[in-house]
Amino acid sequence: MAEIIVRNVRKEFGDFVAVKESSFTIEDGEFFMLLGPSGCGKTTTLRMIAGLELPTSGEIILDGEEISQKPPSERDIAFVFQMFALYPHMNVRKNISYPLVSQGMPRAQVKEKVAEVARILGIEDILNRPVGGLSGGDRQRVALGRAIVREPKAFMMDEPLGALDAEFREHMAEELRALHDRMGATTVYVTHDQLEAMQMGDKIVVMNNAVVEQFGTPQDIYDAPATMFVADFIGSPSMNFLGFNGTVSPGSGSVALNGCEMGVPELREAAQGDLVFGVRPEHIRLSTDGAYRGEVLATEYLGTTQIVTLDTPNGEVKARVASDQPAAMGETVGLEFNEQTVTLFDETSGRALRSKLNEGVLGHG
């Protein structure tokens, strides 16, 4: 098991830049998520770590060794593909034992190893079946078996749950996480599903347009997004953006939103012009007498909570409130924001303004 350092890695395909200089560190034993919309460069980054693509420039350090230009066979990294990529002309046992055979491991030992892995994954009874007729979940387990059987330094997983149906995906996600915790293996996991990333990851890298937008723990990323993209991409419904024009200076703790003074975490930098007041739906309370008011456009009932959509002077806002709180369409209500959770952004650059809330998080982003 090993630490992986990705330093200034860049990948070009002809004129197309798939990944711009990106850096992050994956610590030993971490379950590390590469998150982003399709085409953002996350899979390319994963493939560069595995050796299926060679970076145009930059360094990848695995366990203290620079490996960025080495062939995959010399990296000792396992890869689980989205479509599983089980060898279709071999049965389950052969698929799992294939990486061991390439190492020239003696037969008896291979047999023992395969049996052990099959026991861990609960697939002992299908070892002699061809892979063609297996269910999605079993294919997934065989693919995992092929990855864990040789005890590699790290696992790369490219949307391994993407091919499973929704119901089974959750179950498999738990199984994967449990497997990781038992083996303590460094795992890099690519997904476009923010929920999956939050639920499974120790750390998350959010990528967009070939750039690393933010890197940190799920909680840091959720509470203190570094950019508007991250704020928007993570969370459902996503963060509300209230645009306003104003001036802020270091040390100030409030902004004027349509004439109403709104508290924000104490700012650490100055900015002026088009700014954005970002607040998560669950940090909005509805009140009858609040000064800042909005009209209820719609409500969505979700069981314990409801999502109330409101029209405010600074744009549409979604609030997550208790479902027993009355909110009738057409009614005008007051909005109160949990001021310690607000993030201000510069609208042009999309970057979060540094404040008491996020100064610790943005430091290492």
Place this chain on the structure above:
Amino acid sequence: MSAHSITEPTDRAKWIAGGLVVLYALVTMIPLAWIMLTGFKSPADAISYPPKVVFEPTLEGYVNLFTTRTRQTDDFLAANPPQNWADEIVRQYDMVIVGPSKFGERFLNSVIIGFGSTFLSVFLGTLAAYAFSRFKIPLADDLLFFILSTRMMPPIAVAIPIFLMYRNLGLSDTHLGMILLYTAVNISLAVWLLKGFIDEIPREYEEAALIDGYTRFQAFYKVVLPQAATGIASTAIFCLIFAWNEYAFAVLLTSATAQTAPPFIPTIIGIGGLDWPAVAAGATIFLLPVMIFTILLRKHLLRGITFGAVRK
């Protein structure tokens, strides 16, 4: 009347369809059956009119095909009684067998040249198709078009340049020359067909093998080739059929040593008058290798013809 689904044919429709297929198969098989039967007819039966369907079978055609014979005087015939059943057959025309004909040799040439060029076409075609399918090759599309363009005219159009070239290179009437020639003609077909098949094999299989510690070539050999077996088999059949049946270049470029069966079979006609049973026997034997090869690979061939039609 029982309910049936719209997509599932009714029993009656199945019977009609089946009947039509059988009828078509019979029609197409009549010439083949004709040739095979004629091989076992006597020369008189072979040309009788109306044609005989029921006749007394004889191996005369096959004996004539494989031997050369001379007419002898009555004294000689009396002094040398027939040694075996083949002798007996030729005695009825006052002839004796003096030696083997060249058919065996020509047939062997066909086997060497046909299978040799098929192997070479498929071998080179697979490697080239893999490269075109998987690697970024500069001007790949132009190269592929260039390869295909060799098919845009009948090969015989370049017969004269090839004839002169082969004479200068000393390749005329050699096995190597014919193998190279048929390979050159077949390779464009092989590359294009196989590229289609290899394109269909997901790259992930090889990538998985690379990750599992295999080299690029091992991944190709152990993972891609088994997946491409269908394509390779059907490509091999098409290549073999061309090389096996090719007549024009064989007539032009071969005579003594490397002559294949197609130009040889018509010459049988001249040896002892119009010996149709011997010609038919030659044609029958000539058909067998391709037939056996195709039957052995027919599963792959079927998949090969319909490949790409249904997405897995």
